[in-house]
Amino acid sequence: MVPVEVVGVRTHLADDEIVVLLLDADAALLVPILIGPAEASAIASAQAGIVPPRPMTHDLLRNALVAAGAPVDHVEINRLEDGVFHAALVLASGRHVDARASDAIAVALRFGCQVLCSAEVVALAGVEVRPAASEDDLAQFREFLDHVSAEDFETGQDPSAEGGPRAS
DSSP states (O other): OEEEEEEEEEEETTTTEEEEEEEETTTTEEEEEEEOHHHHHHHHHHHHTOOOSSOOHHHHHHHHHHHTTOOEEEEEEEEEETTEEEEEEEETTSOEEEEEHHHHHHHHHHHTOEEEEOHHHHHHHOEEOOOOOOHHHHHHHHHHHHHOOGGGGOOSSOTTSTTSOOOO
């Protein structure tokens, strides 16, 4: 099991599908899990620190587990079968409670506990993270833009002349 960060909930506009993204920073892999709108709302509201006036389902589960003296220690995304992610709430007692991955993540956020993912699941479902430009790269590009002018791109050739690039 490897620790993953719950990056957040995103909507894929082309397919109108909602995913929760888990990041394995050490492997630089992002695991997208397809979820429903209710679970997306539960995850996003927990990440934003929104406390509803009355407990929603995941809040109720958290409150019931705390009242029963069985808080969640961590969550495990433990397997991927036929495109379905399986998870477990791991209670402080060590007992495992079977859960959907989306529900387990929503509960983990309410407990402030760690989300772990099977290394095999990360390897199977993970997508490589492309690093963003560094601050140094951006600073160099800004410097270039501050000092560049149209004349810097003149070649002295008429673009429509023989041998030059042609507009199509």
